[in-house]
Amino acid sequence: MADELTARTGRQQQRYDNEYRLIAGCIPYRYKESGEACNVTMGQELEVLMIFSHDGMALLFPKGGWENDESVQEAACRETFEEAGVRGIIKVSFNFTSFINGRKDLGCWDFRSKRYQDDSSLEGFHRAHMFALLVTEQLDSWPEQNERQRKWVTIKEADGKCKHDWMRQALHSCVTYLSSTQPSDQLMD
Secondary structure, three states: OOOOOOOOOOOOOEOEEOOEEEEEEEEEEEEEEOOOOOHHHOOEEEEEEEEEOOOOOOEEOOEEEOEOOOOHHHHHHHHHHHHHOEEEEEEOOOOHHHHHOOOOOOEEEEEEOHHHOOOOOOOOEEEEEEEEEEEEEEOOOOOOOOOOOEEEEEHHHHHHHEOOHHHHHHHHHHHHHHHHHOOOOOOOO
């Protein structure tokens, strides 16, 4: 096994589906004690972990290339570890589309990389599979700690500061999924 604190680089093993580069990522989450009871969650507030973009100006969820030697879930967990320095348990989502396709993700989103916004280019198309990850371990050292800062935020803050619309949609899918598994109507507060 390669050095655990070294991030994978290069695209030699990158998966593609026609012109789409396949991406996998997670919405890492935890329940934090809020100090006050909120219905049946017994005072627990949902938070998600976001990372800052390389320029430090925007908040994102960890994601990256899905490679040939791993499952989509393994890729999502690896990217989350490399970029955000957390490990956890992928919570299974059985939305209709993922059920039909044999996946357990929150959904699949197509987007175009900011580097290739020129409509005449055939490059820069991505298809992202996102998962809900219950964080069980937050590490002090991780592969991209010198390039990425991480921040725990409320759902409301994540919704307002998320850089990309497709990530915001994934966040909404995550909250919908978690609210169906946790008896609470307070997750979006």
